[in-house]
Amino acid sequence: MTALAEPVRASQGEPTEAPAPTERHPRRVTVVPGGPVLVEGPVELCTPEGEVVTSDRFVVAVCACRRSKRFPFCDTSHRRRVRAQPSESG
Template sequence: MPNSPSDGARPSGAPRRVKMQRRGPLLVEGPVEVELEDGTTVRSDRFRVALCTCRRSRRFPWCDTSHRARSSGPSDGPPPAGG
């Protein structure tokens, strides 16, 4: 009998894979339960979830790619036209 089930579920005892990214969410193989600071638990049955690490997400703890938004500052884009 093969080690991995045909339904794609993680075999019992197999480690859960977590992928860290320099500027982005934490990717976790699902399904997952996440315990929040206030003690509540949220669950996702997806095969992979993106957990927000920047706290900008409107769907926290799930990432909604808000980390991609840039703040306006002198280094964003070309300098203003002189006058």
């Protein structure tokens, strides 16, 4: 697994103006049940707080559970952590 790239955070307020595309290419968005939303990048995300966050990765995992410490990006906090039960011996 590769390390997650640090997002580029723009100043709060209005989203930055996206460059006009020369051709329209649809973005693929995949909703993972119980997990993140995968978006083909690069992306620019506008958070509920008005912050604009960008990522130039080829696929970006967007947090859908809001448990991520890297919100709006997923850090796999949605996964349940189950402790192994000690085995009973004798």
